[in-house]
Amino acid sequence: MVLENIRVVLVGTSHPGNIGGAARAMKNMGLSQLVLVDPQEFPSDEAVARASGATDILQGAQVVGALEEALVGCRLVLGTSARDRHIPWPMLEPRECGVTACEQARQGAQVALVFGREYAGLTNEELQRCHYHVHIPSDPAFSSLNLAAAVQVLAYEVRMAWLASEGQPIKQVSVAEEGDEPVMADELESFYRHLEQALVEIGFLDPLRPRHLMSRLRRLYGRSSVSRLEMNILRGILTETIKAARGEHHKREKADV
């Protein structure tokens, strides 16, 4: 079922009650896949109490140590964010978030809705693992929603998008050739590591003064829906680049060029 392809990921939750509230919010809207990244306290009676009948969601919850584990298999990652972070990132409103998540889920892709810590949100590094950031419009003077309440709003918009899409033909993404489908988030992460390595190797990235290079590159490739075939090409380029930097490559004779 479509909604089963959408997972809610809670990162570093401090208050177990919020985990319960989130589980209830999810189940109310037909979502069921919950992943907890490094929760302060879980399982917990408080979570059960606030889940108010959504205990199956709690029992089925995966608990992992880092965000990247929570995103394995995901083709689309949407993370909540306050606005005005240092580097602008493609932003979605909750409504667009719901529509986008639903579209992808209908095509069989795994989608993650990522929520941060109650007081600190997501780290810059975690935000960079997201294809889009979602900001829930709120009063700037008092802008931070309760975690379970934020889950409720996005889950509600997902359900609204899903209800609207039911009975509509699934927009078939023409997979023109094999390898055309976008890569998973974890594969993209491997690519970034490889890319960083290459950039250090050629002397373009100074690991002591990385500045914002990698986040700018993540933003570029993150929004490009890099396909499997393209990823293979890019990684091939990186491999050869590293070899070339180490003097190990096969240099073509000038005459050939």
Place this chain on the structure above:
Amino acid sequence: MVLENIRVVLVGTSHPGNIGGAARAMKNMGLSQLVLVDPQEFPSDEAVARASGATDILQGAQVVGALEEALVGCRLVLGTSARDRHIPWPMLEPRECGVTACEQARQGAQVALVFGREYAGLTNEELQRCHYHVHIPSDPAFSSLNLAAAVQVLAYEVRMAWLASEGQPIKQVSVAEEGDEPVMADELESFYRHLEQALVEIGFLDPLRPRHLMSRLRRLYGRSSVSRLEMNILRGILTETIKAARGEHHKREKADV
């Protein structure tokens, strides 16, 4: 201010925590008028705790004995309801509720959003005091939202309607930075030439057997709306790559890495 004309009315709330959660949800969305009809326990430390900074809303809350007192002065009353009540009533979805409430509030009318008891909702008599009933779409198998979560959803839709009506563009564009604009087509062409050169230099592209490599890369970057800043980065990478391939780059000491 428009949003001051919209009051949230909680009838017979059992859990003081929910009153706090509702206050926070309201304040997040710019609402401030809270009325409590026969609350089980108020004031309460639990309410303050869950209000998480919205204590002004709690302090300003009116406490009355019956719903009709809470509705004095209201021109429009919207009450939450599960579907399938005994007598069909004009129903609104949360989105229409937000739009309708906002329209009336802009004309100076007092509007009430009425929420019922956690376990029993509103009585038939109370429901009949409402002009419209509002049902938040939910999974029929698990349809009852937490009270504060329900307040969050309706308050969110009110704010969305209000933002739309204020002439503010709903689509919130993240603050662009200098260099964010996409490059011109001819600049992109220069980039592809540079890229091709680098790929030949590192031995990844065989000019005698180019196959479809460049067209695949063009397809990737072409759809990515590469910005000026990103282009500068990519061209810098290509320049260093070519140098590295020629043995001309500054190799970082392993110790630095």
